[in-house]
Amino acid sequence: MTNTRRLQILAPWAVTVALFVMWELACWLLSVAPFVLPRPSLIFKTMYDFHTQLIDHSLHTLFTTVIGFVLAVIGGLLIGIAVGASRFVYVALYPLLIGFNSIPKVALVPIIVIWFGIGTVPAIITACSVAFFPIAVNIATGLATIEPEMRDVLRSLGASSWEILTKVGIPRSAPYLFASLKIAITLAFIGSVISETVASNKGIGYLMLSASSRFEVPLVFAGLLVVGAMGIGMYAICVIFESRMTRWAFRGQDMQG
Numbered sequence: 001m002t003n004t005r006r007l008q009i010l011a012p013w014a015v016t017v018a019l020f021v022m023w024e025l026a027c028w029l030l031s032v033a034p035f036v037l038p039r040p041s042l043i044f045k046t047m048y049d050f051h052t053q054l055i056d057h058s059l060h061t062l063f064t065t066v067i068g069f070v071l072a073v074i075g076g077l078l079i080g081i082a083v084g085a086s087r088f089v090y091v092a093l094y095p096l097l098i099g100f101n102s103i104p105k106v107a108l109v110p111i112i113v114i115w116f117g118i119g120t121v122p123a124i125i126t127a128c129s130v131a132f133f134p135i136a137v138n139i140a141t142g143l144a145t146i147e148p149e150m151r152d153v154l155r156s157l158g159a160s161s162w163e164i165l166t167k168v169g170i171p172r173s174a175p176y177l178f179a180s181l182k183i184a185i186t187l188a189f190i191g192s193v194i195s196e197t198v199a200s201n202k203g204i205g206y207l208m209l210s211a212s213s214r215f216e217v218p219l220v221f222a223g224l225l226v227v228g229a230m231g232i233g234m235y236a237i238c239v240i241f242e243s244r245m246t247r248w249a250f251r252g253q254d255m256q257g
Contacts, residue, residue, distance in 0.1 A: 068127025080139025130191035142173025
């Protein structure tokens, strides 16, 4: 392992530790009240004291997020392929996709609750609705950027439109797909937590809402750190899959998250 690679691995940890140290010192020097901005040491202590509840609620949030994310990947792939492969579908659907993505998803949660009730389903649907748009757009972009010259060459060799799509277009869109997955998984967590704060009796969002109503601010920040950690973990998993499946697209360059 080269020194540059070691620095790349250590840099995020060093920056994170430095941030927490500055945060701790600022709260101590300025005598900030814990109910305004708790010190990291108090947050970590709270995480230890409430680790059972945090684990229980975080697993529920992770479950709803992953299910919503998987549904978003399926839906995003299907819509993205349809939009990218057909000009007619692009003209017909793309404005609707833009309009739907412009709607604040928190405004949809009460409607989803009316249809499906309070619980897991609204969180899954919200996570899916937030995450599928970048996937669909990136897949459509990857398919739409196939050079006309390449299409002409493939047609001259006897390839059908379906063969061009499946053997060239979709594999060529893989870097776009994984770039969108890294964005979509973080958005899926946002969708789940938003839904849990509005219409759920379980999950990190519900835990944070309950803690804030009791002015247990350290527990609220503990929930935020847990969500952030889960987001980083899922992002890292997407990067690992990207490095394994699309290394050809980077021509030997180091993979970057």
